[in-house]
Structures are given as structure tokens and as C-alpha cells.
Amino acid sequence: LVSREKRSEDTVIDVKGEKIGDGNTHFVMGPCSVESYEQVREVALEMKNQGLQLLRGGAFKPRTSPYDFQGLGVEGLKILRQVADELDMAVVSEITSPENIEVALDYVDIIQIGARNMQNFDLLKTAGSVDRPVWLKRGLSATIEELIYAAEYIHSRGNSQIILCERGIRTYEKATRNTLDISSVPILKKETHLPVAVDVTHSTGRRDLLLPAAKAAIAIGADVVMAEVHPDPATALSDSAQQMDIAQFRDFMKGLQPLLNMN
Ligand code: PEP
Ligand code: MN
Numbered sequence: 001l002v003s004r005e006k007r008s009e010d011t012v013i014d015v016k017g018e019k020i021g022d023g024n025t026h027f028v029m030g031p032c033s034v035e036s037y038e039q040v041r042e043v044a045l046e047m048k049n050q051g052l053q054l055l056r057g058g059a060f061k062p063r064t065s066p067y068d069f070q071g072l073g074v075e076g077l078k079i080l081r082q083v084a085d086e087l088d089m090a091v092v093s094e095i096t097s098p099e100n101i102e103v104a105l106d107y108v109d110i111i112q113i114g115a116r117n118m119q120n121f122d123l124l125k126t127a128g129s130v131d132r133p134v135w136l137k138r139g140l141s142a143t144i145e146e147l148i149y150a151a152e153y154i155h156s157r158g159n160s161q162i163i164l165c166e167r168g169i170r171t172y173e174k175a176t177r178n179t180l181d182i183s184s185v186p187i188l189k190k191e192t193h194l195p196v197a198v199d200v201t202h203s204t205g206r207r208d209l210l211l212p213a214a215k216a217a218i219a220i221g222a223d224v225v226m227a228e229v230h231p232d233p234a235t236a237l238s239d240s241a242q243q244m245d246i247a248q249f250r251d252f253m254k255g256l257q258p259l260l261n262m263n
Contacts, residue, residue, distance in 0.1 A: 001155040002148060002162065002192045011193045013133050013161045015109050016090045018053055020133075020163060021195035021223050025260050028092050028135075028197065028226040029249070030056035032239035033069060034076035040083045042231040046246050048087050050253050054110070055084055056092040056226065060100065061238060062116045069237040074100075077107035084109075092135055098126035110135050115167055115202070118142055118150050128157025137165045137199070144184050148192060163195045163224065164188050168203025177205020177242070180213055185220045197224035205242050207233075211255045218259045227252065 012021040020026050030043055034057040044055050059076025061069060072079070080091045090109035095101055096117060104111055110133045117123050118139035127134045134154055138147045151162050166185060168178025180203035188196045198217035200210045214225045230236045230243040244252060 001160070002151045002194055004191055004193050007193045009193065011160065011162075011195060013163060013195060015133060016053065016088075018090065023223075025218055025222075025256075026054060026224045027052045027253075028054040028056045028224055029229050030092075031058075031230045031236070032201075032228045032243055033058045033061055033237050034072055034079050034093075035237055037079050037082065039231055040079050041086075042246070043229045043249075044083045044087050044089060046229070046249060047089070050250075053089045054092055054224075055080065055089045056112070056228075058238070059093050060096040062094070062096055062114050063238070074103060074107075077104065081107040095127075096123070098122045101126045101130060105130060105132060109133070110163070113137060113150075115140050115142075118147065121153060124150055124153035125157050128154035128159045130159060132159070133161035133163065134159060135163045135165055135197070137167045138169065138181075138184070140178070141170045144181075144187055144191070147184075148188070151192065151194065163197055164192065165197040165199055165224075165226065166203070166222075167199035168205075176203070176209065178203050180204060180216075182216050182220055185217065185222050189221055195223040196221070197226055198222045199226040201226065201228040201239065201242050207242050207244060207248065210242070210244060211252050214252065214256055215259060218256065225256075 061071035092110040094112040095104045112135040115137045171179040200213040228243040229249045233243040
């Protein structure tokens with residue numbers, strides 16, 4: 001169902017008027033984890049200044065270590081919703097269990113399925129049975145074909161609003177946190193009719209590589225660029241090494257300006 005052979009036109013997903021997949025570049029920005037109302041609002045205000053409206057933030061955090069911050073849960077979703085409503089923005093947030101998909105419908109505009117859950121088939125099926133766009137991230141060691149099959153699980157249950165997200169894969173290379181598989185973008189665009197995103201934060205794990213990676217993503221045809229922004233990354237409860245602060249976020253957007261086709 002997600003194959004280009006089944007449908008030649010690009011799928012365009014309308015999220016509060018922002019048409020993902022329309023040929024323009026879109027941005028999903030926000031903190032790694034929701035920590036407080038003030039923290040989310042500070043990032044969201046700067047996004048508004050930049051003309052961006054797709055606000056992300058993790059409320060359910062699938063952390064590698066059980067001793068790391070696990071997120072605020074539903075409380076975090078409420079904070080995102082409140083800030084987004086005040087500023088007329090849309091919320092993207094990860095949901096980690098099928099039971100919480102129903103809960104999420106009250107708070108999120110796009111349901112994120114994280115890399116660690118790309119093959120959580122019950123989660124995929126549940127997300128496939130609701131009327132809400134799904135942001136599907138490539139698994140840590142998933143092939144492109146496995147990502148496409150994961151999308152097929154969602155689509156086959158009736159939900160055709162899927163955005164595929166390349167977020168880096170595990171390789172032997174240690175200079176970056178993961179290896180950004182940039183060629184997956186044109187392959188996914190060719191093989192499927194779905195919008196394709198690149199997460200420059202988790203793929204590189206390096207603040208100094210966010211801008212060049214985003215340039216590459218746009219140049220190679222990504223529909224969406226995702227990156228994490230925190231008012232004070234040094235004190236962030238997760239991913240403190242790679243989130244941008246507000247000034248860096250401004251420079252990041254300025255650096256991308258020559259490549260942008262936004263409206
Ligand atoms: C995230 O985007 O918040 C996240 C946890 O990323 P990933 O699932 O790609 O590791
Ligand atoms: Mn993160």
C-alpha cells in the first residue's frame with residue numbers, strides 16, 4: 001500500500017495547515033524531553049519567530065538505561081498541548097505503548113513511533129487503526145525494507161498518513177552516534193509515496209554536524225528536517241550533547257535559508 005507502484009502521486013499530510021510532502025521543506029523542532037512548561041514554551045516561542053509550527057518533545061522516553069530520566073508521561077503531553085494551543089502550533093510526541101495511543105489522541109497532532117519500537121507490531125497496528133498522522137522512525141539496525149514493512153503495518157490497518165524518518169543506523173563508525181544513511185532518503189522517495197524526514201540530532205549525535213547534515217538532507221530531497229532544541233542543553237535531562245540552544249537554533253535556520261523552499 002505504501003509502494004510507489006500503488007500510487008504515483010506523493011502523499012501530502014495536512015497538519016494544521018502545514019502540508020508535509022508538498023515539495024516544501026518543513027521542520028519538526030523542540031526539546032528531546034519535555035521537562036517543564038517554561039522549557040517547552042521558550043523553544044516554541046523561538047520557533048514561532050522562525051515561522052515554524054511543528055513542535056516536538058518527548059513525554060514517554062525510551063531510554064537505553066532504566067536509571068535515566070524516563071519522561072513526564074501524560075503530564076508531558078499536557079504541557080506540549082498547552083503550549084501548542086497558546087501559540088497555534090502542532091504537537092509531535094512519541095508514544096511507546098498501544099494502550100497510550102488512545103490517550104495520545106487528546107494531545108498530539110502527530111504520533112511518533114521511535115526507533116526502538118519500529119517493529120513493535122502491536123503498536124504499529126494500533127497506530128494504524130486511528131485517524132492521526134504517524135511519524136515512523138527507522139529502527140536502530142533496521143534495513144530500508146524493514147522500515148517500509150513497518151509502514152505497511154500501519155497503512156494496512158487503514159491509516160495512510162505516515163511520515164518515514166531516517167534517524168541514523170548502527171554501524172562500526174564511532175565518530176558519530178549513529179551513521180546517517182543519507183541515501184535512504186531518495187530510495188524511500190522512489191520506493192514509496194510517503195513524505196520522508198531526516199532527524200539530524202540522533203543520527204549524528206553531534207551539534208557541530210547538525211547544519212551540514214540538514215543541508216545534505218534538504219539537498220537530497222527530504223520533506224522534513226527534525227532537530228532538538230533546548231533553552232539550556234547543558235542542564236537537559238536527556239541528549240545534552242547534541243541539542244542546540246536558542247542562539248544555535250537561530251544560526252541553524254539562517255544557515256539553511258539559501259536552500260529553503262518554504263511557504
Ligand atoms: C526521539 O526522537 O525523541 C527519539 C527518542 O529518537 P529515536 O527513537 O530515533 O532514538
Ligand atoms: Mn533526543
